[in-house]
Amino acid sequence: MRLEYTGLSDLNGSLVALEGVSGVAYDELAELTMSDGSHRYGRVILIEGDRAVLQVFEGTRGISLENTRTHFTGRPMDIALSKEMLGRVLDGAGRPIDGLGELYPDERRNINGSAINPVSRQYPRSCIYTGISAIDGCSTLIRGQKLPIFSGAGMAHNELAAQMVRQARVAGDDGEFAIVFAAMGVKNDVAEFFRRNFEEAGALQRVVMFLNLASDPIIERILTPRCALTAAEYLAFTHGYHVLVVMTDMTSYCEAVREFSSSKGEIPSRKGFPAYLYSDLASLYERAGMIQGKKGSVTQVPILTMPNDDITHPIPDLTGYITEGQIVLDRNMDQSGVYPPINILSSLSRLMKDGIGKGFTREDHPGLSNQLFASYSKVQDARSLASVIGEDELSPLDKQYLQFGRAFEQYFVRQGQQEDRSLEQTLELGWTLLSILPRGELDRVSDQELDQHYREGAFEALAAEAPAV
């Protein structure tokens, strides 16, 4: 028998309350039937005796205290899953919106997922080449990693993410890959940009797109990454795909969480975000990884725009504490026309150390990347000194650092959107640039590595061949 409750007892923002209910469980999915026959869905977020509070995903516009009938489904919010999802476009709650009909589910899963037992995890070690020097050389992406892009409004994060997806490959690997794309509160143009890119790369049949655009309800936005990650886990651990999940924009997601939290009347913490934002973000980001004995993997590239380019804002701050590194885009680099505008010093890949070097990439990779970091950080010191006393007054060594800094940005970081550099090219380029500095300054690489790779005058040859833009 289908039990329905008629009417509501109160309404507030996206929340509705019912009284006199029984047998309703926390986190259960409810179906609301409107007087015109349309359906909306909600989730139980508080239950107190015979009173249940529901969060309505589609918003409460048009709902009155009398025009709805509510049915509790007896199960948590779940999503239909099937291999046929590949190539489909779904809305933020996982329902098809591409006009190609319903999905025939192989199974349904709770979108909240559950934590991977740390004992069952496999520690990620295989490196994903993106063909982008700044990433491959200095902040290598590892399969099963969660590596966000910290950007700001107006910078080229979408182009960068699209290029990473297009060029990503793992050396000597035949595993099948799939892409799960989750759009949260982004403009239609952005979603379209990604779709076109996947199409151009011939990958559209391997992509599942979850779209919650800027105009879609915010409550649904809270479900979007959960649906996307449930689909990713399903494809990875049931069907053995190597799944790359691109989630954009995490800032819109967090703002939706904040809006929802304040409508519930919760005590706000920093900048009005709820105290549980850390746990909430962790429940998303921690769903990346690999599992022992399973073929597939889930790699996440979330994109977030830092409000006011502030990396200490709660969203990038909490994200950085959970994810395994970050790729930070830099306004200055972007304005001086460098693409990709990656700020090398603040970017980091935590899993890189165990996935590069002898037996993984090339023996000199760890030393070289350390040396590039160390030298480039000295460039910053030389620059700040030059801004005080003028470049002419600098010591000859500081001048060499300035030259190295410029060359590093122009030759190493900068590359074309269609340019796909092999790891060999990236590493050779790194050594060539280091030749600008005297050998004695290179203290992070061993003497053998220097003997093998350090060539005085190598940079002059490069500069003559390909002058900087």
Added chain:
Amino acid sequence: MSEYQIYSVNGPVVKVTGGRGLAMMDMVYAGEEELIGEVVGVENDMTTVQVYEDTAGLAPGQPVRTTGAPMSLLLGPGLLGNIFDGIGRPLRDLEAISGPFLGRGVNIPTLDREKRWEVAVAVKEGDPVAPGTMYAQCQETAAIVHRCLVPAGLNGTVTKAVANGAYTVDDVLVEVTDGRGKVTQLKLAARCPIRGARPMRRRLPITRPLITGQRIIDTLFPIGKGGAAAIPGPFGAGKTMTQHQLAKWSDADIIVYLGCGERGNEMTQALEEFSELKDPRNGLPLMNRTILIANTSNMPVAAREASVYTGMTIAEYYRDMGYHVALMADSTSRWAEALREISGRLEEMPAEEGFPAYLASRLAEFYERAGYVETLEGKEGSVTVIGAVSPQGGDFSEPVTQNTKRFIRCFWALDRGLAYARHFPSIHWMNSYSEYTAELKPWYNENVSPDFDRCRQRISNLLREESQLMEIVKLIGSDILPEDQKLTIETARVIRLGFLQQNAYHEIDTYVPLQKQLKMMQTILRLYDGVKEAVDRAVPLSQFTATGVFDSLVKMKYEIPNDDLSGFSRYEQEIDAALAKVNAANS
């Protein structure tokens, strides 16, 4: 039908009706799935319970069952080498039951109940026993003997004792009858509440360092056995890396590594690495002396709050056997945030930045459980606590860092700038401090060399002078400084790169014994003194840097093996030769 029923559910906070019999901090099983929870508030006939698992599916009217006892852990042999969740459930067994994804309502014992341990019983019938008397022992791992001690409050006579042999943790080994004729059964394992400190006879002063093999710590900011330290730092500064290094190399007998609200992959990595790496002192896998507790950031938040107590209780348990235990808590900020989150759900009045007003007292309780003690048995044991702190936005003025600072005596401040330049460990020498230096000085004098403290002072002075000079250099460049100040800067560079910076991935450099640390300092100071003497005679510094001897010292950390320090004579000769050459040219 149970006496108690669920009335309301709000995240991990569940309210229960149906009686007045539930006591504060009692452990309960909530709902049909029997989710583990703890009583955190009692008000008339409404009891508030905090549930340690995801509460989806709980509904009003479902039963709540009480255990009638506070949250406790079964402690006994089998803890070492294992990995547990925040409330002491073994994760390997959870995997066997619910697969790679964690299930709910799985109530399994902390210890393996089937396994038989080879037990040597240490008492016989008629023996008097008192708290702390050892009644049995067994070899828990190749390195650690597990000693079972009579618990606090039990005095009496042994009325029954089994023969030596193989027993499980549930077998009764000894029966003790006290003065009133009450019989207590003692087994290999015993339950112990987690929230209070375990009893001991008295606290002893801190006199011995925890030797970590990390130069900046052992030399500049040492920590004593039984001390408390904090490692604050923004993300990416290397907190976890530093904690891992300490867990691997410090000379504690037992390491309890607590991953509290951190990344799943980090725990997997710790598990893998500690199983492969060998303890430098006995050649056994490090996992033999390690206990891992993992409540990763996506595991239930209430269990995160409990996990620090689980870790501390296990640490104290081994301390009571007379071991030196180090507890690494990564990160205490996540624990504080868990307190805040639950406090919010309980609708308590927030204090600073939304944290509850009792944050400081909880932190104090936790850090005060560290200490060097005389155990009930009369042995010496210690718990050293090293807590990572993850300040929001890397700002050390936030409440968790500030309150932690009041209860620790050793502060290793990680610095974003150093991390960006890949200077690891990124402990900043100007912002860090250790209050243990004076207390440990006699130990260093006696066991390393009286010269150690002198060198430490000089190194630390040079670094301080450099940092003052750098303020000037930032404004006007280094060229116009007088030669002796240039020498300070150049020597400080050698100290920073060649001494403070330590490569965790280098076979030799990852762990450095104290004697080698001393030799390195002496070598650097030998060069400094020699050059200083010449520079004071107006010989330009550039003549010395041209010899390459400064750069050569930067690399000495990689060149000299830890077990053979004879190589230092080579550097001494090189220094003397360089000095002689330049001095000859200028005479």
